[in-house]
Amino acid sequence: MPxxxxxxxxxxxAGEAGVGIEPEILKHYCDEIEAAHREGIKLTVxxxxxxxxxxxxxxxxxxxxxxxxxMGMLATVMNGLALNDFLRRRGIVxxxxxxxxxxxxxxxxxxxTAKAAMQNGEVVILTGGTGNPFFTTDTAACLRAVExxxxxxxxxxxxxxxxxxxxxxxxxxxxxxxxxxxxxxxxELAVMDxxxxxxxxxxxxxxxxxxxxxxxxxxxxAAGDHVGTRVGAT
Numbered sequence: 001m002p003x004x005x006x007x008x009x010x011x012x013x014a015g016e017a018g019v020g021i022e023p024e025i026l027k028h029y030c031d032e033i034e035a036a037h038r039e040g041i042k043l044t045v046x047x048x049x050x051x052x053x054x055x056x057x058x059x060x061x062x063x064x065x066x067x068x069x070x071m072g073m074l075a076t077v078m079n080g081l082a083l084n085d086f087l088r089r090r091g092i093v094x095x096x097x098x099x100x101x102x103x104x105x106x107x108x109x110x111x112x113t114a115k116a117a118m119q120n121g122e123v124v125i126l127t128g129g130t131g132n133p134f135f136t137t138d139t140a141a142c143l144r145a146v147e148x149x150x151x152x153x154x155x156x157x158x159x160x161x162x163x164x165x166x167x168x169x170x171x172x173x174x175x176x177x178x179x180x181x182x183x184x185x186x187x188e189l190a191v192m193d194x195x196x197x198x199x200x201x202x203x204x205x206x207x208x209x210x211x212x213x214x215x216x217x218x219x220x221x222a223a224g225d226h227v228g229t230r231v232g233a234t
Contacts, residue, residue: 002151002222003042003118006033007141010050010079012156012212019051021082029156029212030086036218037092037123043218044114044124044148046141047083049075069133073099076137077106080127087123094123099131099140111147118148138192142199153205154221155192156212161229162191178230191231200231207231 008029015022036043052075055068077098084096095117101108109126118124129140138155145153159167160175164187167173181201184191191197191209200207210217210228221227 001040001042003044003149004036004218004222005044005046005141005145005148005150005153006218007046007138007153007155008048008212009137009156010048010052010075012048012051012158013079013082014051021051021079026082026086029083030090032216032218033087033123034090034092035216036222037121039219039222040121041218041222042118042121042150044118044126044144044150045083046126046137046144047076047079048137049073049077049079051075052078066133069129073128073131076127076129077102080106080125084125092123093121094125096125097127099126099128114144115148124148136193136196138196139199142192142196142205145205146199146203151206152221153200153207154218155207155209156217157209158212160211160214162189162209162231164189166190176229177226178232180234181231184231201233204233 013021013025015025033043049072053071055063055072059065059068080096084094087094096106097109097114098106099109114124126144129135129137130143141153162176162179163173165173181197184197208221208228208230217227
């Protein structure tokens with residue numbers, strides 16, 4: 001069975017409220033993860049933290065960017081704790097790591113340990129971004145995907161793939177079934193940040209962008225069904 005890295009933004013956990021963690025949304029993601037896990041799909045999950053903290057406004061008010069990014073890392077850990085608890089209460093063996101070790105709360109990330117846990121069938125949850133400021137959780141997802149040797153990154157979004165422009169603002173936006181990394185870069189499409197896209201391109205790592213609200217997306221992707229937009233080298 002394949003090994004995937006699932007990237008969930010913090011905003012994805014907030015639902016319509018836009019802030020906090022919406023229990024029904026978290027339950028939906030747990031349903032998806034559980035379905036994939038029961039099929040034997042090996043999963044690693046990287047979480048954002050935008051539902052709990054976004055530093056843009058504070059940065060505009062003069063907050064040090066490094067401090068803001070550290071606060072964002074803590075927000076991802078909070079999301080990870082919630083997801084880990086929901087999964088474990090379902091009887092799914094999961095393991096939570098943070099790029100910034102927090103003894104007594106979260107295990108520090110170690111590539112070999114995390115890879116062994118994933119290969120052993122545990123759902124691996126990665127938080128804390130890369131552990132460094134100035135890097136997004138999208139970049140963290142791509143970095144960890146390369147380190148762990150997964151088959152593809154699956155990015156859950158609020159639209160059903162990659163479009164030529166924002167489909168919620170532009171009715172004429174065209175949806176791509178497949179697009180190359182070079183095209184994403186040339187068109188400056190908001191799929192992931194530049195560093196993340198280049199990292200995937202250099203390591204020939206496929207990316208699937210799909211609608212997070214669709215049921216059984218992970219298992220369908222693993223089965224070879226066409227879901228969302230596939231981004232690749234060719």
